[in-house]
Amino acid sequence: MGNGTPIGRVRGLGSAHSGSHHWLLQRFTAIGTLVPALWLVGSLVAMGDRSFKGVHAWASQPLSAILLGLLVLGSFWHARLGVQVMIEDYVHETANKFAAIMLLNLAAFAGAAFGLLCVVRLALGA
């Protein structure tokens, strides 16, 4: 094991034991987003009344609220994992990479929290 080049420092240490976790989560959240997203597209296509009243009544139903909530959770989670891969591919400077992934986490959690709040307000008839 050398201590000069980056590859020399990690050679012989074995796997980091965390890469496959990200990879698996990417697949699980893909399917977790696929189901409510297809349901949303189907609902939008089938919806007869797309005025405020019609859409509001539809979104306030318990089943709609649950699936909209799952869509918000799944899509923000899946997007967070996917954008992380893009950042790791294109941002090589360590501090910039750290900052970019931190901003990504803040934006993903804030967006998901706001989206869930909107769904809850709709469901509880605010």
Added chain:
Amino acid sequence: MLVSILHRVSGNGLAFAGLAVLVWWLAALAGGEASYDAFVGHATAWYGRVVLVGLTWAFFNHLVSGVRHLVLDIGAGYELERNAFWSVLTPIAGVVLTVAFWAIVLLA
């Protein structure tokens, strides 16, 4: 290679623009009739239509090539001919589904 690039482009397009529009739509709906009408005003304007058609294409393209990824992940579909067939079909299917969606929404 094109399928892989399109998967990344459509995925990141959805992550940035798609999720912003999704949250905007939910917030406008939760905000009441006035805010929802303002959202619909932008969504049905020409620039809104351009963005929404782009996002639905990104959605269907990412969906179809994502399902292709899931199939490849379980170790199926690596035969040369079958792999080439689906890699040609996925971008076409993304466009066809986008056209079908808007045809139903606008004409039905």
